Amino acid sequence: MSDACDFRGLLERHQVRVTPLRLAVLEALGSASRAFRVREILAHIRRRRRVHKVTVYRILEDFSQRGFVRKIPVEGKAARFELACEHHPPHPHFQCRACGEVECLEPVPLEQVWQELRGPLGHRADRLEIRVAGLCRRCRRARGEP
Amino acid sequence: MSDACDFRGLLERHQVRVTPLRLAVLEALGSASRAFRVREILAHIRRRRRVHKVTVYRILEDFSQRGFVRKIPVEGKAARFELACEHHPPHPHFQCRACGEVECLEPVPLEQVWQELRGPLGHRADRLEIRVAGLCRRCRRARGEP
DNA sequence: AATTTTTTTCAACCAAGTTGCAAAATATCA
């Protein structure tokens, strides 16, 4: 789980003032190698201190703008957030249709897809997201399927 | 766009009773080759008759379950819906970061990506979604960029 | 026609996310 990341340094490098809350948000995101709901981040932080949800929303918004946090749209209403620093390059995600959980997958080479997509596009495209949907192992077993 | 689709037949083939509202939802979805917000579908239908939003939500939910409508998660809280009949095979989508608009892109071959993704996955994956993000032409021009 | 089943509506609710502004904390400068 990315103990490798130096959060303090990350903030400084991006010219963002280091505050306890900003650090706490990064630590929450770094606490597991997956994408978190805001409410999970809040819960994580609140084990140690008090925060207001607005603050966390604003911090996450700011970090995504600056590009060192990724906001991942998924099925259902709560978006997910994950670290996007050097240690966490873009990668596809799997989402279970039944329980809604999101799992990070290994990066896949996308040059080919990019090529097909970028060419004919009149837009400036700068990000490619892949989402795989299906039934996760747990949910499949819970239904008695092999 | 897609006058080719026989909505009445589509419903019958899927053993869904044909009702004016269900037809109206399909017609709204078929009215342009793009993915719609629920509120857009509502507006479209309301030009001719009255509907309650709950009904449309339930119809869309039902249709997506049955697989002839696709629900597309995007950035922002309102999901998009589009036809998923024979005439509308799966394809990537482009979403503008500035205005939020979603545009359908031409299908791309994904065997390669599927292969990489399906193999190591302990899950039953049955759907692969691609979302390209960036700045659309209009928004780019509006900012004075070439 | 009477009964059952399906479809649509209504009212009330919930959760995620946003807004404007005040309070607190932190930085800057006299």
Next chain:
DNA sequence: TGATATTTTGCAACTTGGTTGAAAAAAATT
């Protein structure tokens, strides 16, 4: 140092998208 400006956080109130349960309306079945 203390006074002032700036940044960060918190609070309350709100908006938007979507959901729930049960009643009313419509349609199918007998």
